[in-house]
Amino acid sequence: QVQLQESGPGLVKPSQTLSLTCTVSGGSITSSGYYWSWIRQPAGKGLEWIGRIYGSGSTHYNPSLKSRVTISEDTSKNQFSLKLTSVTAADTAVYYCARDIADRVFFDYWGHGTLVTVSS
Amino acid sequence: QSALTQPPSASGSPGQSVTISCTGTSSDVGGYNFVSWYQQHPGKAPKLIIYEVNQRPSGVPDRFSGSKSVNTASLTVSGLQAEDEADYYCSSYAGNYNLVFGGGTKVTVL
Numbered sequence: 001q002v003q004l005q006e007s008g009p010g011l012v013k014p015s016q017t018l019s020l021t022c023t024v025s026g027g028s029i030t031s032s033g034y035y036w037s038w039i040r041q042p043a044g045k046g047l048e049w050i051g052r053i054y055g056s057g058s059t060h061y062n063p064s065l066k067s068r069v070t071i072s073e074d075t076s077k078n079q080f081s082l083k084l085t086s087v088t089a090a091d092t093a094v095y096y097c098a099r100d101i102a103d104r105v106f107f108d109y110w111g112h113g114t115l116v117t118v119s120s
Numbered sequence: 121q122s123a124l125t126q127p128p129s130a131s132g133s134p135g136q137s138v139t140i141s142c143t144g145t146s147s148d149v150g151g152y153n154f155v156s157w158y159q160q161h162p163g164k165a166p167k168l169i170i171y172e173v174n175q176r177p178s179g180v181p182d183r184f185s186g187s188k189s190v191n192t193a194s195l196t197v198s199g200l201q202a203e204d205e206a207d208y209y210c211s212s213y214a215g216n217y218n219l220v221f222g223g224g225t226k227v228t229v230l
Binding site: 048101108110 | 152158165166167177211217219220222224
């Protein structure tokens with residue numbers, strides 16, 4: 001059973017960089033056929049896909065966030081990470097990491113989510 | 121890219137059926153059979169209930185079914201049960217390695 005767990009600061013100041021890590025257990029992030037994605041959800045609002053990374057290190061980003069997002073991986077720790085720069089209050093949300101089935105585009109395993117608040 | 125359009129709410133009595141629409145364009149819903157649906161209870165992570173338009177993951181009751189016509193996908197929940205009260209989100213591949221979600225529909229079991 002694959003499990004994902006988000007971790008990182010719950011409070012980030014405006015204009016700073018949001019950094020989160022997703023630790024994966026029960027499966028390797030280098031396994032072929034899977035992408036590893038970040039998705040966020042502002043309170044009371046819908047889901048927004050942020051981007052994904054493949055085991056080889058290739059990445060794809062939501063065009064609306066691409067200029068501020070970097071997703072990377074640490075295969076030795078079976079983790080992947082999100083960095084979002086120049087944050088504002090609009091970036092306040094619950095951030096989820098999820099497993100994304102490559103070439104089929106759906107998320108079958110999700111983390112529990114972590115709330116990140118952008119505030120001074 | 122714009123979010124897919126879903127009605128904000130839908131409701132039905134126990135045992136009845138409810139259908140939720142998810143409208144996109146020929147660049148997303150209409151262009152690919154990569155529509156999926158997620159159920160989200162309050163305070164919980166979304167759960168996959170339909171993928172590739174009409175496929176159910178193992179363990180998802182067959183009360184949940186999906187379909188697509190042109191640029192609109194639909195999720196039908198038959199034989200509504202109290203535990204089906206939740207938010208439902210559609211998503212679709214949108215080309216160029218992009219993915220888009222719908223705004224969500226809150227289903228109330230009356």
